[in-house]
Amino acid sequence: MAADKSEVLQGTLDLMILKTLQALGPLHGFGIARRIEQLSEDVLTLNEGTVYTSLLRLQQKMWIASEWGLSENNRRARFYSITRRGLKQLAVETENWERIAAVIGRVLALEAKV
């Protein structure tokens, strides 16, 4: 792993997947992995298999749903889409994330007093 890349936090991946599905509509696992790769601009490394762990977790909570369809290379693939419950959760988590990010930002912006 290169030194300038950082690992994805566990819960963050769930949030990223939810946001991706909300923004782009139904996608298969490969599509989700590509989108995250693009957006992170290679800052984040991803063991792509972990996407599926996250997808299973989200599905068990019924935040996302899935159905079978055909991929661009004509193979059977599972397409995931966000549910109404998932949208609600995304809103909550987004707000949560922003609040915490702001706090962390303020903390890091503190200048040392001499």
Next chain:
Amino acid sequence: MAPIPSREPVSDRALTFLSKLKALFGRHRDDVAFDEEILTHLDLLAAKFQREGMTPSQAVRAARRQFGNPTLLKQRQRESRTIMFFAHIFADARYAFRQLAKTPVFTIVCILTLALGVGANTAVFSVMHTVLMKMIPAHEPTRLVVLRESERPDGTTQSGDGYDNSFTYAMYQALSTRKDAFQDVMTYVPLAFSGKTPVRVGATPEVASGDMVSGNYFSGLGIGMERGRGFSSQDESQHASVVVISEKYWSSRFSRDPQIIGKTIFIKSLPFTIVGVAAHGFEGTEGARSLDFWIPLQDRPEFNAWGNSVGTDNKNFMRRDEWWCIRLMARLAPGISPQQALAQVFPTFRQAAYLGVPQAKQGQGKPPILSFSAPKQFGEPGDNQTKSLHTLMTMVVLVLLIAVSNVVMLLLARNANRQREFSIRLALGAGRMELARQLLVESFLLVTTGGVVAWLFASIATRALASWAQIDSSLQPDETVLWFTLAVLFIAALIFGLAPLRSAMSNDPQLTLKSSTAVSQHSAQKVRAGNAVIVTQVALCVVLLVGAGLLFGTLRNLINTPLGMKADGLLVFGVHPKHFTSTEQSVAFYQTFQQRLSALPGVTAVSMVENRPGSGWSNNDAGILIDGHKPVGSPDDTHFRNNGVGSNYFHTMGVHILAGRDFTDADTATAPKVVVVNETFAKRYVGPGSAVGHVVSASDQKDHYQIIGVVQDHKYTGITEETTPMLWSIFTQGSPEGELNYELRVQGEPMALLEPARRVAAQMDPDMPLLRPMTQAEQFTLSISEQILFARLAGCFGALAVVLIATGLYGTLSYRVSKRSPEIGVRMALGAQRSQVVWMVLRGSLTLTAAGVLLGVPLAVAACRGLESSLYGIKPLDPVSYALAIAGVVLVALLASTIPAGRAASVDPSRALRAD
């Protein structure tokens, strides 16, 4: 999900759980689908890399790298997709099922052992609980008391099937006024001694069981109604012609007719209107008499207590203060203890007790005593019945002990054989918890299957036992019984599960894998523990077999007891005609019926009898004078039994007349009064020489009866009866009879005459059913039905024990032989003969058997002392029973060891030594 962990809401967790639960089914399908998903992903990724300029093989490798380890991922997905604990249990259950199916004999023996042991236990417990504990199904039964008396004043008479629970109607009225002690005093009295009263709903006469009760009967007991209403005090005071039927009768006779209220039933030919159906499960307060209907107390001669006919004064039980014949129950007033109530009402009781007694006799003798007992549904059970039930319970516990130890032994032996399997699994990384779980699942599977079969067996056996204990009312397995069974099963499951667990855990996998079976299995402690179990089993088996032998001996003696008459070829039934206004009328009716029955083709003789032989009923009297004097050389009390019969009675019954003659139609009410006596009566009370011609009279010298015949001693109340002095009179010379039994001597099958007899009866009186029709032989068999069932059950338990011992011995011995086969191989290689090897195995099991017999015989002697009162014509120390029991056990031991011994002798030394 949040970067900073927040508590997951309950709904999310619940949804996750549900989804995991759903995934439990179709786990294989999910695996396949996920494989496909991964493959698609890898393909797409490889294609992307190829587009970016990699060679196909480079692209595939890069895709793998970027994706991560698919196998690991699959495993992780599989685990988080569902609840692994359940999945493991599923897998264990499947594995256990396969393991059990692989050894069907072991499995079947285990399940049957459990089913019979636990099932028999449940059945006997159900019946015991019902008979000994169950309260009547009333509201707040703890506030209810059943009244009992003793030391009834001289000069009173008593009727009933108990001896201490009858009271007079006057007593009921007196106690009813004591509201300070009793909130309610309820009374009831059966309408017939036989339990069955003639009723008619449609055209054909039938019988049903009914009581006359007080108006507060249902309200005082707190019994609700399915339909309609109960009785009121008005119904009682007006002696209303209304009837309440039981829910059972409503179902069986009226098919739960919703329009039942307002319909009419003819009881003893009088119309009664149905006003209510009692709550489900209530069939009267005496469990042994399940009732069909209740009517208010009736003040008319047709409805006398116990179906007795009224005397010439036409007074029924309500007008006879000296006749103790009705039952009393009371609900205690609030806040009053039974002791307080007893003290408060005692003066009233005492006063009422002397109401029917002439002034001069009052206060003589011991004072009458009142007491209370709990409202048990089956009263205070008879001594014999309680004892039999206790004996059965003991037998059942013994069988259960044998059964449980047997299954434990079988499982131990089986799991010891599987030690290598366990060791290999431990060595391959199976956790101890996993092994424990698998063993527990296996034993629970065995126990549950055994339990289901046991429950089936128990419900059949309960019904059989209930009919033996003469509990008509529908005996339902109640919750206590259910919990008891479950507890037994649970303990069994724990024992079976944990016993092999210990030996599996204490195993050092390395030792087992390294060494041969001969080395790893030589634990003297284990062998000793096994020996102790076998010896105990053999001892218990001896006890059961001796008990069974004694009871079978009793049964054989009972069946072979000479009756002194020809009971075969006799049909017997009772009739209970309508009320007659005069003795002449009743005699004429019975004689006409006798003549018409005699005219039926196939009937050779017909006579009548008051108390049916073999039914247990009898008239007992004491105090007679022979020719005006006290009988020579006999004690003050000249006890004897008597019976009223019709003409030609002894000829019909096939009783040998030793001297004199039988009764004839010429012995009418106006002719000289005559009696017939039996040999014992003649010898004991009349003395040597012919008894015919002597005169018998009661101590008051009012009536004189001439002895006209002496007959052979024969059985009266039942088969077990001791020979007693007997006296018969002809019914035409006595008081009018309410009910008589007809005895028909028939050519061929007696029951074939039942229908013709019924037609004759219908011509005489359309409302007169034939009561309890059966053959006379059957009636005598009924008198020993308890003993028959008791002996059969004991026999079953004995046989069960033998089978269990045989399987247990066989299992243990063959296991030991298989363990010792290397040793046997060495012995044979060193020159041991086959016969020596066989003898070595046989000696082992015979030694164990001998030890078991030595332990069992003293136990049997102690146990069978308690059986003494149930035996007939056989001593508790009967040597034949003991010899047979010991022979039986030894035979079983030999049989069970033959196969293992044969297997030991056929061990091939070279193979045995090479193995492992």
